[in-house]
Amino acid sequence: MSGAAAGGVTDRRWFHVGVLLCLGIGWGSTQPLGKIATQDGHGPFGLIFWQLVVCVLVLGAVTMVRGKGLVFTAPALRFYGVVAVLGTLIPNATFYLSVARLPAGVMSMVISAVPMIAFPLALMLGMERFGWLRLLGLCLGLAAVSLLAAPGAVLEAGMVAFLPVALVGPLCYALEGLFVARHGTAGMEPVQAMFGASLAGLLGCLPVAVLTGQFFDPFADFGRAEVALAGSSAIHALIYAAYVWLAFRAGAVFASQCSYIVTGAGIFWAMLLLGERFSPSLWLALVLLLSGVALVSPRERAGREATVAS
Numbered sequence: 001m002s003g004a005a006a007g008g009v010t011d012r013r014w015f016h017v018g019v020l021l022c023l024g025i026g027w028g029s030t031q032p033l034g035k036i037a038t039q040d041g042h043g044p045f046g047l048i049f050w051q052l053v054v055c056v057l058v059l060g061a062v063t064m065v066r067g068k069g070l071v072f073t074a075p076a077l078r079f080y081g082v083v084a085v086l087g088t089l090i091p092n093a094t095f096y097l098s099v100a101r102l103p104a105g106v107m108s109m110v111i112s113a114v115p116m117i118a119f120p121l122a123l124m125l126g127m128e129r130f131g132w133l134r135l136l137g138l139c140l141g142l143a144a145v146s147l148l149a150a151p152g153a154v155l156e157a158g159m160v161a162f163l164p165v166a167l168v169g170p171l172c173y174a175l176e177g178l179f180v181a182r183h184g185t186a187g188m189e190p191v192q193a194m195f196g197a198s199l200a201g202l203l204g205c206l207p208v209a210v211l212t213g214q215f216f217d218p219f220a221d222f223g224r225a226e227v228a229l230a231g232s233s234a235i236h237a238l239i240y241a242a243y244v245w246l247a248f249r250a251g252a253v254f255a256s257q258c259s260y261i262v263t264g265a266g267i268f269w270a271m272l273l274l275g276e277r278f279s280p281s282l283w284l285a286l287v288l289l290l291s292g293v294a295l296v297s298p299r300e301r302a303g304r305e306a307t308v309a310s
Contacts, residue, residue, distance in 0.1 A: 016246065016249065016250040016254065019242065019246050020246065020250075020254070020255070020257065020258055020261065021261060022242075023239050023242055023243055023246065023258045023261070024258045024259075024260070024261020024262045024264075024265050025261065025265045026235050026238075026239045026265075027235070027236070027239050027258065027261075027262045027265070027266075028108060028261065028262045028263070028264070028265025028266035028267075028268065028269050029232070029235060029265065029266075029269045029273075030232045030235055030236050031099070031104045031105075031107050031108045031111070031266040031269065031270065032104040032266070032269045032270045032273045032274050033228040033229075033231055033232035033235075033269075033273075034095065034096065034099050034104070034107075034228075034229075034232050035099045035100065035104045035107075035270075035274065036224060036225055036228035036273070036274075037096075037225050037226075037228045037229035037232060038096055038099060038100040038225070039224070039225045040221075040223070040225040040226075042214070042216055042225070043209070043212065043213070043214030044092065044093040044094075044095075044096035044097055044214065045093065045205055045208045045209040045212060045214045045215075046209050046214035046215050046216045047092075047096050047229060048088065048089065048092045048093065048096070048201075048205050048209070049202065049205045049206055049209045049215065050218055050229060050230075050233070051092065051229060051232070051233040051236075052088065052198055052201050052202040052205060052233075053202065053233075054230060054233035054234050054237060055198045055233055055236065055237040056195070056198045056199050056202055058234060058237035058238060058241075059191060059194055059195040059198055059237050059240075059241065060195050060199075062191055062195075062241050063191055063192050063195045066189075066191070066192075068189060068191075068192045069192075070192075070195070070196050070199070071186065071187070071188055071192070071196065073186060073187075075183070075186035075187070076186040076187075076188060076193075076196065078183075078186070079180075079183070079185060079186045079188070079193060079196070079197065080193075080196045080197045080199070080200035081200055082176070082179055083176055083179075083180070083193070083194070083197035083200075084197050084198070084200040084201035084204055085201075085204075086172045086173070086175050086176040086179065087172070087173065087176045087197060087201075088197070088198070088201040088205075089201055089204060089205060089208075090168065090169075090172050091168065091169035091170075091172040091173060092169075094165050094166065094168040094169050094172075095107070095166070095169050097162070097165055098162045098163075098165045098166035099166075101158075101159060101162045102155065102159055102162055102163070102166060103155075103159075103270060103274075103276050103278070104266065104269070104270035104274055104276060105266065105267040105270035105271070105276050105278055105282070106148065106154065106155065106166075106282070107166060107266070108262065108263050108265075108266025108267055108270065109144075109148070109263055109266075109267070109282075109285065109286055109289055110148075110163075110166045110167060110169070110170060111169065111170060111173075111262070111263070111266075112259050112260070112262065112263040112289060112290065112293055113141060113145070113167070113170045113289065113293070114170045114173045114174050114177070114259075115174075115259075115293050115296045115297050116137065116138055116141035116142075116292055116293060116296050117167075117170050117171050117174040118174035118177055118178060119134060119137075119138060119296045120138065121174060121175070121178060122178060122181075125178065125182075133295050134295055134296050136292075136295055137291070137292040137293065137294065137295025137296035138292065138296055139292070140288045140289070140291050140292035140295065141288070141289055141292035141293065141296070142292075143288050143292075144285040144286070144288035144289035144292065145163075145167075145285075145289075147281055147284065147285040147288070148163060148282075148285050149163050150281075153279070153281040154278070154279060154281045154282045154285060190247075191240075191241050194240065218230075243255060243258065246258075259293065260290055260293070260294075263286070263289075263290065267286070
């Protein structure tokens with residue numbers, strides 16, 4: 001390889017690293033912004049509806065610019081429905097219920113537990129192989145959650161009851177990931193598929209928000225909470241599109257490392273935007289959790305993906 005070619009590869013790798021950092025820092029901000037969005041007392045499904053409005057507009061624009069449209073085959077409609085429920089409606093509802101009562105920094109930690117929840121489920125379905133290091137990672141993750149759940153260690157006694165609610169989101173994301181791993185995206189590109197799933201979630205969320213009395217007009221009293229909701233939704237949609245691009249260019253294993261940055265950035269943003277401060281027990285739990293995620297996360301296809309992406 002010539003010097004110019006080698007330099008180009010190095011520059012591209014550093015560019016990918018820069019994109020990865022931007023993704024993690026941006027995605028991490030959505031946790032404290034989500035907490036701010038709950039401060040006006042809006043119900044979860046009202047918040048989810050307007051979040052999905054922003055996501056549909058952003059992802060729809062990206063999809064249309066790329067010359068794509070919605071697909072209406074039976075597998076595509078099944079994908080839309082499953083991902084809308086497991087990837088948006090249930091986890092976002094439990095997120096807004098729990099983030100209103102738990103520190104945003106803790107929520108940023110909890111969301112990183114997805115691989116550790118997915119691993120035993122994948123084992124039971126025969127989609128993953130057992131490994132002692134991965135079992136050790138699972139044990140470290142359980143130790144981290146136990147430390148978070150210990151009354152007075154990190155959370156006040158009244159907050160601990162909402163920790164299981166917060167863990168429903170990672171469980172749903174794990175189930176969603178297993179569904180996509182087994183069935184794919186029905187022949188659609190990821191952004192195109194998520195546009196359809198967001199639209200399905202929007203249509204499903206509207207009647208629930210109305211019937212439960214949680215629908216609200218954000219423009220009637222557009223304040224700090226509404227700005228946070230709009231910002232969080234737009235950041236999520238844009239960064240997701242960028243994440244898909246990075247996974248295609250640099251490989252899914254490389255892009256998945258974003259989760260570590262999201263957790264650290266989420267805690268940083270919680271301290272900066274909300275003034276949250278944490279005990280040494282939380283930092284210990286964070287080390288245990290991220291170590292567990294590192295051990296549990298699959299690596300066997302990393303080399304092949306890097307080759308395909310290069």
